[in-house]
Amino acid sequence: MLKFSKMHGLGNDFIVIDAIHQSVELSKQQIQMLADRHWGIGCDQLLLVQPAESAEADFRYRIFNADGGEVAQCGNGARCFARFVHDKGLTDKTVIAVETASGLIYPELQSDGQVRVDMGPPRFEPAAIPFVANELSNTYMLTLPSGPHVEISALSMGNPHAVVRVENISAAPVAEWGPQIEAHERFPERVNAGFMQVVDHDHIRLRVYERGVGETQACGTGACAAVVSGIRRGLLARDVQVALPGGCLHISWPDEASNVMMTGPAQHVFDGEIEWPIPTQS
Numbered sequence: 001m002l003k004f005s006k007m008h009g010l011g012n013d014f015i016v017i018d019a020i021h022q023s024v025e026l027s028k029q030q031i032q033m034l035a036d037r038h039w040g041i042g043c044d045q046l047l048l049v050q051p052a053e054s055a056e057a058d059f060r061y062r063i064f065n066a067d068g069g070e071v072a073q074c075g076n077g078a079r080c081f082a083r084f085v086h087d088k089g090l091t092d093k094t095v096i097a098v099e100t101a102s103g104l105i106y107p108e109l110q111s112d113g114q115v116r117v118d119m120g121p122p123r124f125e126p127a128a129i130p131f132v133a134n135e136l137s138n139t140y141m142l143t144l145p146s147g148p149h150v151e152i153s154a155l156s157m158g159n160p161h162a163v164v165r166v167e168n169i170s171a172a173p174v175a176e177w178g179p180q181i182e183a184h185e186r187f188p189e190r191v192n193a194g195f196m197q198v199v200d201h202d203h204i205r206l207r208v209y210e211r212g213v214g215e216t217q218a219c220g221t222g223a224c225a226a227v228v229s230g231i232r233r234g235l236l237a238r239d240v241q242v243a244l245p246g247g248c249l250h251i252s253w254p255d256e257a258s259n260v261m262m263t264g265p266a267q268h269v270f271d272g273e274i275e276w277p278i279p280t281q282s
């Protein structure tokens with residue numbers, strides 16, 4: 001049997017697996033099946049907790065989207081990872097150094113139950129996102145296959161993000177434009193598409209069509225990307241409350257040379273075990 005925990009950060013839900021005390025090799029097809037909400041357990045992302053590879057880190061964690069693709073960063077996942085290793089007794093540290101595919105990050109468990117994460121610096125150079133553009137700019141025009149020309153910001157928070165500003169979040173064309181932006185040819189590794197309504201200097205509303213998943217209840221790196229893009233466009237202050245469908249995150253980016261800080265909840269839902277290897281469907 002394979003033991004797992006089901007967790008979520010503002011409704012962005014995870015299967016979290018201790019791959020330190022269990023030997024786990026997952027194929028893309030097995031991840032898709034575990035993530036499937038009808039045939040498996042159901043999740044937006046699957047998180048594998050592993051031993052650290054470098055001396056500076058306490059753990060390594062790997063992130064897989066529901067489509068089975070491995071990705072480099074996940075904000076809500078980082079908070080759930082920290083809550084998982086702490087609550088399962090894998091560490092008694094409250095500031096945890098964790099290796100991700102995009103470098104070290106430092107989640108910090110706070111006394112009020114929230115988790116604060118140093119998410120590292122944003123990157124804007126097109127090659128680092130990756131995004132096809134001739135020059136660096138705060139905004140770019142993207143022509144979608146269905147016709148519209150859409151103004152986006154493009155940046156990396158360790159994973160790629162496109163941010164579109166909308167007037168009214170409830171009417172944002174997330175289902176129509178999300179998949180077209182996600183798979184746009186100018187994003188060779190695909191992209192997470194955020195739709196941001198600026199409420200005032202300190203508040204935004206955000207919906208994210210996530211790469212490899214679809215629209216989720218919340219996206220931590222998407223919240224960081226939206227706030228950074230809003231600050232660079234002169235629309236936002238340095239500390240911003242982000243209202244997502246699943247709840248609120250606090251994002252701060254003190255100055256251009258700083259790392260982005262994200263604070264929010266991480267919730268354990270239940271522990272379970274599943275027959276392993278998963279019986280294949282006939």
Ligand SMILES: N[C@@H](CCC[C@H](N)C(=O)O)C(=O)O
Pocket residue numbers: 012045065071072073074075076077159160192210211212213216218219220221222
């Ligand atoms: N839900 C996440 C992001 C997960 C990865 C993303 N879908 C990608 O493909 O980069 C978050 O909270 O940041």
